Amino acid sequence: MLDAGTNAQSMSIRIGGNFLSLREVQQIVFAEAPVQADKKAQQRVLESYQFLQDFAADKVIYGINTGFGPMAQYKIREADQVQLQYNLIRSHASGCGEVLPVIVTRAAML
Numbered sequence: 001m002l003d004a005g006t007n008a009q010s011m012s013i014r015i016g017g018n019f020l021s022l023r024e025v026q027q028i029v030f031a032e033a034p035v036q037a038d039k040k041a042q043q044r045v046l047e048s049y050q051f052l053q054d055f056a057a058d059k060v061i062y063g064i065n066t067g068f069g070p071m072a073q074y075k076i077r078e079a080d081q082v083q084l085q086y087n088l089i090r091s092h093a094s095g096c097g098e099v100l101p102v103i104v105t106r107a108a109m110l
Contacts, residue, residue, distance in 0.1 A: 011034075012034045013034070029110065
């Protein structure tokens with residue numbers, strides 16, 4: 001947590017473990033305080049990823065190991081599945097217009 005007398009630039013604010021205070025949100029969005037994912041949150045992400053890997057190993061799951069839309073009938077090779085996800089993010093990010101201001105981007109990501 002960030003206390004009232006702490007310089008936001010010198011200390012990371014942990015996210016993903018507890019609710020953030022309004023002051024912490026303000027420090028992250030407007031003062032660009034660095035953030036660090038809570039260790040428990042990181043562990044939950046890893047556990048979820050491992051579950052999905054194990055669960056999808058012998059199944060066809062739309063958008064995880066298949067293409068999208070009309071390409072959903074095609075299974076994606078395991079070696080190409082990470083690239084599939086990057087391509088999805090890139091395709092949704094293209095043609096979005098002007099770049100958002102930093103504070104809007106930080107707020108949205110937070």
